[in-house]
Amino acid sequence: MIPITLYFIVGAVLFAIGTTIVLVRRNVLFVLMGIELILNAASINFVGASQGDYIKLSGQMMTLLIIVIAACEAVVALAIIMVLFKKAGSVDLMELKKLKEF
Amino acid sequence: MSNILFFFIFFSVQTIGSAVVILFTRNVMYAVTALLSSLLGVAALFVLAGADVLGVIQIIVYIGGVLVLTLFGVMYTYQSPKRYQESIPHKKSVFILIPLLFVLVLLVQALPLLPMIDDPYQHASKVEVTGMLWLTEYLPIFEWIGFLLLVVLIGAGWIGSTLVQEDKSKGEQV
Structure with a gap:
């Protein structure tokens, strides 16, 4: 069995990178990928913590939920990006000035 | 270093390295490819933790679904061809050396320890348990x-x- 600490370290690093991508990048598609990375970091933590749980599999069930939520999020976000691109003509978050409140 | 631990470190380096590539690259297409690599690494980490069903689901849902959707988004928001061109051509030796190195490292680690009936695999597959749990509890x-x-x-x-x-x-x- 791999020490749970190692899973937590990988999850933490992945979460940090994902958060940085969400905060720093200007392309909406990059932000979407950053969110995927954050959700994956959470999944890694859950799976790593439930390694010895052979009966209830709680962590794995939770991870399945996370995967479903991530898929839903990607679908809705992509629909929004399509509309946004059609209306604003750009996926650069800095150019989407119309969303500002005066 | 135990065998399982080596593979864990290998795949976590793959996952984190690809995430770093997403962080730094300016090309959306590269970023999607790096995301593919990162998600594959996460699936491998799941399998190493004994969650074989989750590894398969990760590959099916993420790489078959989410990644294709993201690719569609990249194609849909396509603007100028220059963004997808490689400005600096790599040397050909790089393309040969890196895969060779990977194969060498993997073989050296894996071959002497082929009967890997150890750690997470002493328990039976999780497929049946997972299905039962979903439909009962x-x-x-x-x-x-x-x-x-x-x-x-x-x-x-x-x-x-x-x-x-x-x-x-x-x-x-x-």
Whole structure:
């Protein structure tokens, strides 16, 4: 069995990178990928913590939920990006000035 | 260093390295490819933790679904061809050396220890247990997931349909 600490370290690093991508990048598609990375970091933590749980599999069930939520999020976000691109003509978050409140 | 631990470190380096590539690259296409690599690494980490079902689901849902959707987004928001061109050509030796190195390292580690019937694999496959749990103890959650998916299906279709309606009204004006 791999020490749970190692899973937590990988999850933490992945979460940090994902958060940085969400905060720093200007392309909406990059932000979407950053969110995927954050959700994956959470999944890694859950799976790593439930390694010895052979009966209830709680962590794995939770991870399945996370995967479903991530898929839903990607679908809705992509629909929004399509509309946004059609209306604003750009996926650069800095150019989407119309969303500002005066 | 135990065998399992080596593979764990290998795949975590793959996952984190690809994430760093997403962080630094300016090309959206490279970023999607790096995301593919990162998600594959996460699937491998799941398998190493004994969650074989989750590894398969990760590959099916993420790489078969989410990644293709993201690729569609990249294609849809395509603007200028220069963004997808490689400005600095790599040396050909790099393309040969890196895969060789990987294969060498993997073989050196894996071959002497081929009967890997150790750690997570001493327990049976999780497929049966997972299915039983979903249809007994976690049945309400299962139903709610279905409901959520229905809501997302209708919602995303509705958001997208505003585009179609606008196109139609524009067509009528012209």
